[in-house]
Amino acid sequence: MHKDDQMTPKERSTALAMGKTVDRMPVSVICLGPAGQLLNMSYREAYASAENRAANQIKAYELFGFDILNLIYSLHALAISMGARIEEPDEGPAIIVEHPLSSLDDLSMLNLEDVSFKRDTIARMVVEAHKIIEDKIGVEIGVETSLPGPITAAAGIVGPAVFLNGLLKKPEKVHQLLEFCSDAIINIARHFIDANLQVGLADPMASGSVISKTLYDTFALPYTQKIVNACKAYKAVGVGYHVCGNTTKLLESMAQTGVDGIGIDNLVDMAAAKERIGHKVALAGNVPPVDLVCYGNAQTIDFSIKECFRKTWDSPKGYTLTTGCDLPVNTPIENIYAYMKSARYYAKYPIDPERFN
Amino acid sequence: MEEKEKQIICRLASGVKNMDEKMTVEAANEALVNHIDPTQAINNGLLAGMNQAGLLYETEEYFVPELLLCSDALYAGLDVLTPHIKSVASKARTRMVIGVVQGDTHDIGKNLVKLMFETSGFDVLDLGRDVPLNAFVDKVKEVQAQLLCMSTLMSTTMDGMARVIEKLEQEGIRNTVRVMVGGGPLNQSFAHKIGADGYAKDAIEAVRTARQLLTSGTEDILP
Ligand code: B12
Numbered sequence: 001m002h003k004d005d006q007m008t009p010k011e012r013s014t015a016l017a018m019g020k021t022v023d024r025m026p027v028s029v030i031c032l033g034p035a036g037q038l039l040n041m042s043y044r045e046a047y048a049s050a051e052n053r054a055a056n057q058i059k060a061y062e063l064f065g066f067d068i069l070n071l072i073y074s075l076h077a078l079a080i081s082m083g084a085r086i087e088e089p090d091e092g093p094a095i096i097v098e099h100p101l102s103s104l105d106d107l108s109m110l111n112l113e114d115v116s117f118k119r120d121t122i123a124r125m126v127v128e129a130h131k132i133i134e135d136k137i138g139v140e141i142g143v144e145t146s147l148p149g150p151i152t153a154a155a156g157i158v159g160p161a162v163f164l165n166g167l168l169k170k171p172e173k174v175h176q177l178l179e180f181c182s183d184a185i186i187n188i189a190r191h192f193i194d195a196n197l198q199v200g201l202a203d204p205m206a207s208g209s210v211i212s213k214t215l216y217d218t219f220a221l222p223y224t225q226k227i228v229n230a231c232k233a234y235k236a237v238g239v240g241y242h243v244c245g246n247t248t249k250l251l252e253s254m255a256q257t258g259v260d261g262i263g264i265d266n267l268v269d270m271a272a273a274k275e276r277i278g279h280k281v282a283l284a285g286n287v288p289p290v291d292l293v294c295y296g297n298a299q300t301i302d303f304s305i306k307e308c309f310r311k312t313w314d315s316p317k318g319y320t321l322t323t324g325c326d327l328p329v330n331t332p333i334e335n336i337y338a339y340m341k342s343a344r345y346y347a348k349y350p351i352d353p354e355r356f357n
Numbered sequence: 358m359e360e361k362e363k364q365i366i367c368r369l370a371s372g373v374k375n376m377d378e379k380m381t382v383e384a385a386n387e388a389l390v391n392h393i394d395p396t397q398a399i400n401n402g403l404l405a406g407m408n409q410a411g412l413l414y415e416t417e418e419y420f421v422p423e424l425l426l427c428s429d430a431l432y433a434g435l436d437v438l439t440p441h442i443k444s445v446a447s448k449a450r451t452r453m454v455i456g457v458v459q460g461d462t463h464d465i466g467k468n469l470v471k472l473m474f475e476t477s478g479f480d481v482l483d484l485g486r487d488v489p490l491n492a493f494v495d496k497v498k499e500v501q502a503q504l505l506c507m508s509t510l511m512s513t514t515m516d517g518m519a520r521v522i523e524k525l526e527q528e529g530i531r532n533t534v535r536v537m538v539g540g541g542p543l544n545q546s547f548a549h550k551i552g553a554d555g556y557a558k559d560a561i562e563a564v565r566t567a568r569q570l571l572t573s574g575t576e577d578i579l580p
Pocket of ligand 1: 093094152204205244246266324325465466470539540
C-alpha cells in the first residue's frame, strides 16, 4: 500500500461497492508516456518486453499509488499483425510508415487468422506482463488495458486519408472493413478478459476534431456497440471507453455504445459531461496532460484538479479523477507527485464540497 | 456576365461545395462548350466553392471527410479545365514548403493546410510527416521557397520548429523565407517566441495570414 493511503485500491473499490466508508475516492493518472523515465530507460525499452511492461506499472504504483494500472496495448495492433511497416522511435510509440492496404477497393485479403491473438506479439506480451503484476501486487490493485476502437483500427489498416475519404465515398467498403476490425477486436478482447484484465476501448480517430456526429453515429457507434455487447456476453465485465480530443457533440452517442465508463479528454467541459451523460455512465477526467501536468507546476495542477472535483465529484454514476489523455514522455516526475498530492487532498473522505468551492 | 455563364460558374462552385464530383465535371465541360475563360471558371467557380467549403469547416458544419471530398470534386474540375488555359507568361506562383516536424506523424491537419494553399494558387512542396529538421532547410534552399509551413500536434515535437528556424539563420537564409507554424498545442505567442513570422489556428486562416505576411514585405510575391 502507498504510504499516503489507508486502503489499497482493491479494498477501496470493494468497500465503495458495498456502500461502506473509504479513506478517499479512487483517483487515476494515465501514466503510459513516462514509463521509460520510471525505469531509467527509453520509452522503447520500457515496452520492449513483458518484464519491462510489468516493471514500469509496478513502479508507477509504488511511487504514486493511484487506483488502477494500465498495460498499454497498441492502437496499431491490427495493422502491425497484418504486416504494416513501422518505425519505433526511442522516445514514443510506434509509427506506421506503410499501411497494410493502400485502398478500400479490394478487401478480399482480410483474414481474421492474420490478426488473431496467436499472431499478435503485443497482445501476448500484455497478457504475460499482467501475470507478473498479478503475482506481485494483484491482491492490491487491478489492471486494465485499452484496445483500439473500430475507427482507429480501420484507419490503421488503410491509412487515415483513404479511410476518411471512404466514409463518404465508399460507405459499404468502410462497413465491411469495420465489420472485420470489430470481429478482430472482439477476439483479442476475449483473451484479455480470460486473463482477468479489465478492458476498454480507445478510439482517437473517432474524435469530434476529425468527424461529424452523423458520421460517428453511422460508423463508430454500431461497431463499438457490437464490441461492447460481445465482451459483456462473453463475461459480465465492465467496459471503459476513451475518445481523444473534443467530443462535446458526441457525448450522448458515446454513452449509447453501452460502455460503463467514459474517459473525457481535456477539451470537453466536465460540467457539461456530467449534466448530459453523468446519469448513464461513470465519468473520468480530465486534467490537461500536456499543458498542466507536463508543462505546468504544482499550483496550476492543483487548480485544475480542484475544478475537476468541483464540477464532477457528485456525478450520479460515479467519478474518477484522471488526466484527459496520456502524459507526454517527458512529463517531470515531480509534477506527477504534485498531482497525486492534490488528488489525495480533494478526494479525501468524507467529501466536503467546501474544499473545492 | 451572361445569365448562362453565371449559372455555370455557380454550378461549378456548388459542385465543389456540395462534394458533387459529377456535377462539377459536367459544369466544367459546359464551361468549355460555352467558351467561358477557364481561368475565370477556376477562380470564380471551383476555388470559390472550395472557399465556401472552408467556411463550413470553420463553423463546424463540415469536418475532415467532407473537405476531402470537396477537394476531390475540385481536382476533377481542374482536370477538365486546366488543359485549356492558354499559357501566357503567367505571374510566378509563390513557392512554399510544408511538412510535419520530426517525431510526429499526425498529418490530417497538415494535409488540409496544404490543400487550401494549393487551391489558393500556391506552388506547394510537401515533405510529408515525421520530417527531419535538416530536410526543411535543405528544401527551402533548393527551391528558394518564399514560404515555409511547419505543423505539429504534439508538444513533445514543438521545439523542433525552433531548431529549424535557428538552422535557417545559421545558413543565412532566414530573411529569404517567411515561416509559419501551426497545429494543436501551438499558439500565437509560441510562434512569436521561436521567431516564426506567423501562426494560424486553421487552414483557412493560414492562407489569409500567409497573404498578409507575403504582401507586408517590399516586393509583391503573391500568386
Ligand atoms: C486523429 C489523431 C491521431 C491519429 C493520427 C492520424 C494521422 N495520420 O494524422 C492517430 C490515431 C494515428 C494518433 C496517434 C497518436 N496520437 Co493523436 N490525436 C489525434 C486527434 C484525436 C485528432 C487530430 C486531428 O487530426 N485533428 C483534425 C485536424 C484537421 O486538425 P489539426 O491537426 O489541429 O489541424 C488544423 C490546425 O491545427 C491547423 N494547422 C495544422 N497544421 C498547421 C500548420 C500551419 C503552418 C498552420 C498555419 C496551421 C496548421 O490547420 C488544420 C486544419 O484546419 C488529436 C486530438 C486533438 N484534439 O487534436 C490527438 C493528439 C494530437 N494525439 C496525441 C498523441 C499523444 C498521440 C500518440 C502519441 C498516442 C499514442 N500513445 O500512441 C500517437 C502519436 C504517434 C506519433 N508519434 O505521431 C495527443 C498529443 C498531445 C500533445 N499535445 O503532445 C493529442 C492532442 C491527444 C491528446 N489529448 O493527448 N493520433
